[in-house]
Structures are given as C-alpha cells and as structure tokens.
Amino acid sequence: MEEDRYQDVCTYVRRLIEQGQLRPGDRLPTERALSQDLGVSRGTVRDGLRLLESMGVLESRQGSGNYLSNHMGQYLAQSLHFMLLLGEIDYQSINRMRRAIELQSYRIAIQTSTPEQVQGLWRIQEELERTRSAEKDEAFHDAIIDLGGDPLMRIVSDALSDVIGHLITQFLTRGAQDLLHQTLDTHRRMIEYLEQRRVDAGCAAITRHYDIIDTEIARWQAERRTI
Amino acid sequence: MEEDRYQDVCTYVRRLIEQGQLRPGDRLPTERALSQDLGVSRGTVRDGLRLLESMGVLESRQGSGNYLSNHMGQYLAQSLHFMLLLGEIDYQSINRMRRAIELQSYRIAIQTSTPEQVQGLWRIQEELERTRSAEKDEAFHDAIIDLGGDPLMRIVSDALSDVIGHLITQFLTRGAQDLLHQTLDTHRRMIEYLEQRRVDAGCAAITRHYDIIDTEIARWQAERRTI
C-alpha cells in the first residue's frame, strides 16, 4: 500500500507556511478540499492535521475550520505531566529550570526595565502581601519573565508553572509562616535590587528564593515517602 | 454518538502507569486487546495511542508492539521547529534559553565536579581544537549540561541543539577565524574556572561565549534580510 499520505498533509501545510501563504491565525483549506487537492481520503487528512494539532501548530474549531495556531505551551505542559508521572523528571528538576529562566530574565530586565515596570512589580507585590494568594505569586514571577521579554522563556515558564503550580499553592496556603515571610522578603529584595540595578544582589535573592522552595520540595517529598 | 472514547484510551494507559503496572520500556497490551478491554474499535484505540505517541509518552514498533517511552525530546524539537517557522520565536530566543540552561548547569557543576570530570572536558576541548568540528562543540556543551545532572535541562538542551545546530555548524565552518578563536578561548576559560571553583569568572566566560553567538546570529539575520 502506498504510504506517507498523512505525512504529505503535514508537509503540504508546512510548505504553505514557508511560502508565506499561511500565517498564524489563518484558516486552513477545509479537510475535504485538502482531501481533493492531495488525492487522499478525509480520514487521512485528519491523521495529518491531528499530528500538527498535537504539536500545537494548529487549532481545530468544530463547525468553523482548522486555524494556524501560535501558542504551543499547553502541549508542553501535558508532556511534562507525563514525564513527572513516568519518573523521568521530578519537582526539583522543574524548580531548577524555573530558577534558570528567572535568573536569565532578571539579568535582561535589569538592563532594560523602566520605573513604570518596577512600579508594576511593586503593585503585584502589595497585592500578594495582602491576599497571600498563590495566583499573585505566579503573577509576580510571570511579570519578571515578561520583563525579560523572551517568548520562549515565557512559553516554557508557563508550562512549568502549570505542572508545579498546585505544589506552590500548597506551600503558600498550608506551609509554615516562615516560608511565606521568606518568600515575601526575597520578592521585595528582587524588586529593590532591580530598581538599583544591582544584578549580583538581585540574582542572590532569586537564588535564595528558589533554594527555599527546593528545601520545601525536599521536605514534602520526605513526608510523602513516609506516608 | 458517544464521545471521548479515544481519550478513555489515554486515561486507561495513564491509570496503568499510576498504578505501577506499566513502567518505562514496558510493552502495552496489543491494540486488539485494548480494543476488547475497552469495548472500542481498533481505530479508536490507535487514535488514543497516537496522541500519546505524539507527546512522546510511548513509542510504536511495527510488528512488535507499543512501548512506554521515556524520552520526549524529539517531540519538543519538532514543536520548536514549527515555532521558528511561524515566527513565534527566533534564533536569539533559542540562544538565550541555551545560555540560561548552561549557566545554571555550570553553577551546579562547580559545586559537584570531580577532577576526572574536568579532565573529560579537557579531552573534548582538545579534540575540538584539533578537529574544529561542530559535533565536538556540541559535545562540549552537552558535557557541561551533564555535569549539572538535571534530566529536564538535558532534554530541553537537546531539543534546542537540534533546532539551532545547523546554524552553529555554519558559524564554525564558514565563519571568521576570530569567531572560532574566541569560541575556543571561552571554552578553555570555562574549564579553568570550573577547576578553580571560580563561579563568577566562569559564568562571565559563558556569558561572553553566548554574547559572541548572539552577535553572530544578528549578523547572519542582517545578511538574510538583505538577500
């Protein structure tokens, strides 16, 4: 039997993108149209499109069409979940990657940040100190990443947050008072040193922050093992 | 029509993993067996399995069976390629992420590396200086990541190398002599400072190394735009 028909679909779409005939957000030809153009059945077209969808290249909307997507983070998060499940990685590893991304973003931010952006961080921090919610904590770190302005770091960071988020929530809501105070303290130092352009001191604060989380993860894992 | 049958397949496999009945490398029940167990057609089973395969959770071997996999790097690399193609990220972004990962790995390595591991780096560096091949350059950076010992960083790093590799090859083989000399110089300093446990100096060398690549990427992009 002739093969690779459904991969022809992937190649066909890729060509359309490379030739500039398709841009993010654009609607693809209908599945039946692709079926006729490529001389394959609609089922085969769907095989190809689903492969692209699983990679986050396109998004299918029932009753409307298939659209070129430009956000692939969701699928990265799913993969990370399975990697955790399979024991290929652990929460410490997630935390290390977050630390690496935040340090790099911070270094960029310290060279580019404006007073307005620093003010924005203070506002988030004030809300965090008032509400003590995990959402605001995530918003704070997201803001740092955004100051770095790198889209890939944002995508990876979002996926990592998605995986480790519930753990952070648990630490902040059910953890010791010490943990919360130290978290808020390192946050404040991060903003202060950013304002003063003291990159080494700021990176030290970030390092301290993630060391605290690292310790907390280790403690949590120890508890889990004994239960 | 009743729906989500193929997602039941994903859930079923996930349960098998969670319950410890399936470990990485294990063979899944045959598609026909799953078909009977879950009361769905083989095509539906394949829909579910292919979804897992596209996420790097399992690997299908024709004539043999479906095996639980524990490497999803390839999937990540494919996604990155499309993100580049769609303009969601660029090579500068790839380079920034590599820099972040290598800096973090280096910081860990400087606390844990043994004289034997440092010797291993020198050996790779000697080969690189003799052959001046891009493969050895990648081997050098891989070795640094490995010293960090974090599996997630290794996975992401591999995917990034897969995407940016051809560009590095081009820089090293067709670039100016200056570029090659500076690359070799920063490499040597990275090893020396690792040996001397001088973390700040080492990180500065890495920063310098990636700044050089960054400049080269900018130059390359400028050339492409004029062509």
Added chain:
DNA sequence: CCACATTTGTACGTATGTATC
C-alpha cells in the same frame, strides 16, 4: 533461510453527532 502467525502502519469508506454561520 524460509514459512508463518502476530502486530502495528496506512488508507479507505461510512455513518452520525455537533458546533458554526
């Protein structure tokens, strides 16, 4: 080395459900 059963790979057709316009 060959023959064979098993298993996955690919493709097709068909039918029906459901969201969009």
Added chain:
DNA sequence: CGATACATACGTACAAATGTG
C-alpha cells in the same frame, strides 16, 4: 432553519515489520 465543517467512531482491507519455529 439549513448548509457547512469538523468530531468521533466503526468497519474493512492490505502492507510491512517482527519474532518464532
């Protein structure tokens, strides 16, 4: 409401790789 388009599921058939006897 109807037309369109995607979502899901089933069945069938044959190709190709694997493993075994």
